[in-house]
Amino acid sequence: MSEDRITVYVNGRGVTLHRGMKVKHALIACDQALYDAAEAGDLAVRDASGFDIGLEGSLRDGTRIFTAKPGE
Amino acid sequence: MQKAPLFRLTLFLLLASALFSPAAAETVDLTILHINDFHGNLLPKPGKEGKPATGGMARIAKMVAEEREKNPKGTILLSAGDMFQGTPISNLFRGRPVIETMNRMGFDAMTVGNHEFDWGMEAFQDLRKAASFPFLSANILDERGALLPGVKPYILIRKKGLKIAVIGITTPETHYATKPENLKGFRVAAVEKVLPGLIAKLRKEGAGPVVVLSHLGLDEDRELASKVEGIDLIVGGHSHTEVKTAVTVGATRIVQAGYYGQQLGVLAIAVDRESRRVVRCPEKRILRKVKAGPGDPVDAAVAAVIKTYDDQIREEFGRAVGETRVDLAKRPFESNLGNLVCDAMRWATGADVAVQNNGGIRTTLPRGTISLEQVFMLLPFDNNLMTMDLTGAQLVSILEQNARTDGMLQVSGLRVVYDLSAPEGSRVKELAVGGTPAEPSRTYRVTTNDFLAAGGDRFGVFREGRNAVIGDNVRDAFLEYLKKHSPVSPRTEGRIVVTP
Numbered sequence: 001m002s003e004d005r006i007t008v009y010v011n012g013r014g015v016t017l018h019r020g021m022k023v024k025h026a027l028i029a030c031d032q033a034l035y036d037a038a039e040a041g042d043l044a045v046r047d048a049s050g051f052d053i054g055l056e057g058s059l060r061d062g063t064r065i066f067t068a069k070p071g072e
Numbered sequence: 073m074q075k076a077p078l079f080r081l082t083l084f085l086l087l088a089s090a091l092f093s094p095a096a097a098e099t100v101d102l103t104i105l106h107i108n109d110f111h112g113n114l115l116p117k118p119g120k121e122g123k124p125a126t127g128g129m130a131r132i133a134k135m136v137a138e139e140r141e142k143n144p145k146g147t148i149l150l151s152a153g154d155m156f157q158g159t160p161i162s163n164l165f166r167g168r169p170v171i172e173t174m175n176r177m178g179f180d181a182m183t184v185g186n187h188e189f190d191w192g193m194e195a196f197q198d199l200r201k202a203a204s205f206p207f208l209s210a211n212i213l214d215e216r217g218a219l220l221p222g223v224k225p226y227i228l229i230r231k232k233g234l235k236i237a238v239i240g241i242t243t244p245e246t247h248y249a250t251k252p253e254n255l256k257g258f259r260v261a262a263v264e265k266v267l268p269g270l271i272a273k274l275r276k277e278g279a280g281p282v283v284v285l286s287h288l289g290l291d292e293d294r295e296l297a298s299k300v301e302g303i304d305l306i307v308g309g310h311s312h313t314e315v316k317t318a319v320t321v322g323a324t325r326i327v328q329a330g331y332y333g334q335q336l337g338v339l340a341i342a343v344d345r346e347s348r349r350v351v352r353c354p355e356k357r358i359l360r361k362v363k364a365g366p367g368d369p370v371d372a373a374v375a376a377v378i379k380t381y382d383d384q385i386r387e388e389f390g391r392a393v394g395e396t397r398v399d400l401a402k403r404p405f406e407s408n409l410g411n412l413v414c415d416a417m418r419w420a421t422g423a424d425v426a427v428q429n430n431g432g433i434r435t436t437l438p439r440g441t442i443s444l445e446q447v448f449m450l451l452p453f454d455n456n457l458m459t460m461d462l463t464g465a466q467l468v469s470i471l472e473q474n475a476r477t478d479g480m481l482q483v484s485g486l487r488v489v490y491d492l493s494a495p496e497g498s499r500v501k502e503l504a505v506g507g508t509p510a511e512p513s514r515t516y517r518v519t520t521n522d523f524l525a526a527g528g529d530r531f532g533v534f535r536e537g538r539n540a541v542i543g544d545n546v547r548d549a550f551l552e553y554l555k556k557h558s559p560v561s562p563r564t565e566g567r568i569v570v571t572p
Binding site (some may be wrong): 004015016017018019020021023024025027028029032033047049051052053054055056057058060063 | 109111120128132158243245248249289290291292310311313315316319330331332366458460522523526527528529530532535537538539540542
């Protein structure tokens with residue numbers, strides 16, 4: 001990781017973001033349609049343990065997040 | 073031969089009596105209630121498709137009261153930070169309604185989250201002074217190693233003969249996750265440098281169990297639990313994680329209650345009076361969904377506080393915040409409204425250039441007085457300013473993408489000439505920054521919003537920027553600009569020239 005950027009993984013795909021950015025930014029960077037769907041409540045976002053996380057949740061270098069249908 | 077079984081039975085009874093005697097195995101039942109990352113969500117969130125509403129502080133307060141009734145002498149209420157910024161009802165009154173409701177609910181402590189500094193140090197200190205409970209952070213220090221004024225590293229809460237130590241910890245990412253100037257003169261120290269000594273001291277003084285009220289994020293909490301011994305429980309925040317099953321790392325349990333007050337964390341634990349360590353902690357059913365339907369009771373006193381502020385919002389929204397001498401319109405490529413918004417953004421940060429997407433500007437404004445409500449309609453998204461270094465070549469690349477997307481960007485501080493008849497990728501014919509032709513290898517300071525900075529609308533080049541810093545909310549910056557510059561009369565002035 002460079003000092004001012006992080007790499008996170010959305011559904012396995014790596015995206016580079018400015019440090020301090022959040023879950024919503026990772027979705028936008030990966031595929032804006034994922035963000036739109038999550039914002040509308042049509043997709044849930046989960047961490048590597050399967051816990052639901054919010055769009056304003058924090059990220060750090062190497063974080064892995066996943067999208068899924070709510071309730072799945 | 074008959075004596076051996078009798079001897080074994082006697083020994084067993086003696087051991088069992090020692091193990092299960094009240095003196096040796098007395099435990100104390102405690103209930104830890106917690107929320108985190110509330111972000112000003114005082115009002116319930118309406119349900120979708122006929123489902124009942126959820127959240128809202130008046131409903132949470134009622135649930136807290138019900139839980140307290142079950143264990144009146146052994147319940148504590150904690151917040152793991154980021155309580156204030158995020159909704160009009162809280163933002164317009166700089167978090168005051170949240171503090172008032174927390175005071176009424178009898179919070180025992182709150183850790184300092186990164187967003188507590190979003191409105192600057194003065195606003196933070198105003199909130200701290202208005203709180204009837206301590207703000208905690210053991211790792212925000214000035215250059216001499218002193219704590220933030222008025223902020224405590226920990227609190228000892230006496231319940232049922234125990235001294236429960238609650239230590240506050242703030243994310244070292246604070247300098248990246250909020251406007252850096254707001255925490256000028258302070259640094260956020262690494263937790264492993266602060267906590268071991270503090271925990272050892274507290275244990276030596278007879279405190280326990282030890283609870284770390286953390287605004288680090290779940291992954292960082294796991295790391296903390298693996299590196300630092302002596303923590304019974306981490307009550308976390310920052311990653312907005314709904315920890316439905318308690319996470320166990322060594323002897324430490326970690327919990328977190330999602331975000332926006334949609335869940336109340338309820339953890340009923342048993343503490344050994346002798347060792348002051350947690351000996352029983354449930355793994356499941358540790359979050360209670362905050363259902364706020366018509367049949368769900370609320371705390372009347374807290375509801376009254378919220379109503380008082382909610383009623384004032386209507387009045388606040390009608391307040392004049394500026395004036396325009398011309399009709400403000402938006403359209404592709406250059407518009408006077410886009411110019412005004414971008415000028416405000418550039419003024420707020422002092423950058424060379426500002427860039428905003430048309431999609432973030434949601435309405436037009438007629439000539440005359442501008443009300444607060446109109447500004448909320450104009451810039452409804454809670455985007456933040458992001459300022460970064462981009463080269464002249466990267467700026468050209470962004471502007472080429474702008475030509476592909478039918479001119480969705482508005483600008484300040486630059487002039488670009490397009491030839492739309494040229495092939496894609498070579499439509500920018502001239503680019504000047506600050507009145508001087510841009511140099512491809514030169515670095516310019518560029519302000520945009522966090523949506524574009526994340527590569528939104530396919531402007532991925534913004535993600536390549538260096539030395540990015542977050543700034544104020546775009547709407548707040550615009551309001552401040554209007555306050556200083558009204559009446560305004562922006563015009564289209566050839567910032568974006570399209571040929572043929």
